Amino acid sequence: MTEKPFLQAVGISRVFTGTHHEGGVKDITLNIIPGKITAIIGTSGSGKTTLLKLLFGLLSPEKGKVLFEGERIWGPEEKLIPGHDAMKMVTQHTDDLNLFAKVWDNIAVLLPNTDIATKQARTEEVLRQLNMLHLADKRVFDLSGGEKQRVAIARAIATRPRVLLLDEPFNQVDASFREGLQQDIRQIVADTGLTVIMVSHDPAEVLSMADELIVLKDGKVLETGSPKQLYQNPANLYTAQLLTNCNVLSKADAKLLGIHAKKETVVIYPHYIDVSGGWALNRWVVKNILFKGFYEELVLDHDGITARAFNKEQGKFKAGDKVTLKAWGYLEY
Numbered sequence: 001m002t003e004k005p006f007l008q009a010v011g012i013s014r015v016f017t018g019t020h021h022e023g024g025v026k027d028i029t030l031n032i033i034p035g036k037i038t039a040i041i042g043t044s045g046s047g048k049t050t051l052l053k054l055l056f057g058l059l060s061p062e063k064g065k066v067l068f069e070g071e072r073i074w075g076p077e078e079k080l081i082p083g084h085d086a087m088k089m090v091t092q093h094t095d096d097l098n099l100f101a102k103v104w105d106n107i108a109v110l111l112p113n114t115d116i117a118t119k120q121a122r123t124e125e126v127l128r129q130l131n132m133l134h135l136a137d138k139r140v141f142d143l144s145g146g147e148k149q150r151v152a153i154a155r156a157i158a159t160r161p162r163v164l165l166l167d168e169p170f171n172q173v174d175a176s177f178r179e180g181l182q183q184d185i186r187q188i189v190a191d192t193g194l195t196v197i198m199v200s201h202d203p204a205e206v207l208s209m210a211d212e213l214i215v216l217k218d219g220k221v222l223e224t225g226s227p228k229q230l231y232q233n234p235a236n237l238y239t240a241q242l243l244t245n246c247n248v249l250s251k252a253d254a255k256l257l258g259i260h261a262k263k264e265t266v267v268i269y270p271h272y273i274d275v276s277g278g279w280a281l282n283r284w285v286v287k288n289i290l291f292k293g294f295y296e297e298l299v300l301d302h303d304g305i306t307a308r309a310f311n312k313e314q315g316k317f318k319a320g321d322k323v324t325l326k327a328w329g330y331l332e333y
C-alpha cells in the first residue's frame with residue numbers, strides 16, 4: 001500500500017480583487033514534508049499569509065483542495081470549527097493567552113482532567129521544551145513580549161498537534177530572544193517529529209531555521225528548495241534578492257568587477273567581492289564605510305554605479321580611496 005501524502009495543497013486558489021490590484025494565491029500545488037520546518041517566503045503582499053490560512057483551514061479555497069493525510073481540510077464556510085485537530089497556528093499576536101492566569105495554568109487548562117498526573121507531566125514537559133519552567137508561576141501579564149510568545153507556542157503544542165503553523169511568530173521578539181526561540185523550535189522538531197510551516201520576512205531566520213523554502217511571487221510558487229540550494233543557486237533573481245542583500249548589475253557594468261557574463265543581469269553577493277588597493281585597475285571609489293561588528297560594508301562607486309562589498313580587515317580603507325574590485329562568484333539571469 002502506498003503511503004498517503006502528509007499535507008498537500010492541490011491546485012488551490014483564493015483571489016482577492018481590489019480596486020488597484022489582485023491579491024491572494026493562484027493555483028498552488030505543493031506537498032509539505034513531514035517532520036521538517038518549511039518556510040514560506042516572498043515580498044509583502046505575495047500571498048504568504050493567505051497560503052498559511054488556506055493550509056490551516058481558516059480560509060476556503062475557491063478552487064482546489066487541501067488534504068491532510070488524504071482527508072479534506074474544511075474551511076469556515078463548510079465547518080463550524082474549520083481546519084483539522086492535528087494542526088495549530090500561532091501568529092505574532094498572542095491574543096488567546098489568559099493574561100491574568102499563571103503560565104502553568106495557561107498550558108494545563110488545555111489538557112484533559114481525566115489523568116491529573118499525566119496532565120501535570122505534560123505541562124511540565126512542554127514548559128521545559130520551551131525553557132519556561134522557571135516562569136511557571138508567573139502571571140502572563142507580567143512577562144516580556146518574547147516570553148509571551150513562548151507561552152503561545154507552548155500552548156499550541158501542548159495537545160501534541162502534528163503540524164504547527166507560525167505566522168511571523170518572532171516579529172515582536174528582540175534579536176537575542178529570537179535566536180533562542182528558533183533553536184528551541186528546531187530542537188522540538190528534531191525530538192518530536194513535529195512539522196512546522198512558517199511565514200517569515202527575515203532572510204537570516206529562514207536560512208538558519210528552515211529545512212525547505214517555498215518562494216511565493218504574486219500568489220504563485222516561483223521555486224522551492226533547501227535554504228542552501230536557494231541561497232547558493234536561486235533559479236530566479238527575485239529569490240536571490242529575498243534571501244540576500246545582493247548587488248544587481250547589468251552585464252556591461254559587471255565587467256567593472258572582472259565578470260564576463262553571458263546573460264543580461266548579474267547578481268553578486270557582497271562577500272564574493274575582493275577589494276584591493278593596487279595600482280593597475282583602480283576604478284572604484286570608496287564612498288562610505290558601514291561598521292557591521294566583525295566586518296565592515298564598503299559602499300563603492302564607479303561613475304554613478306554602486307556596489308557593496310564586505311571587508312573583514314577593518315581600517316584597511318577610508319572614504320575616498322580608489323580600489324579595484326574582483327568578484328570571485330556571481331549568478332546571472
Ligand SMILES: Nc1ncnc2c1ncn2[C@@H]1O[C@H](COP(=O)(O)OP(=O)(O)OP(=O)(O)O)[C@@H](O)[C@H]1O
Pocket residue numbers: 016017022023024042043044045046047048049050051
Ligand atoms: N481578506 C482579504 N480581503 C481582501 N484582500 C486581501 C485579503 N487578505 C489578503 N488580501 C490581499 O491579498 C494579498 C496577499 O495578502 P497576504 O496577507 O497573503 O500577503 P503576505 O505575503 O502575507 O503579505 P505581508 O508580508 O505584507 O504580510 C494582499 O494584496 C492583500 O491585500
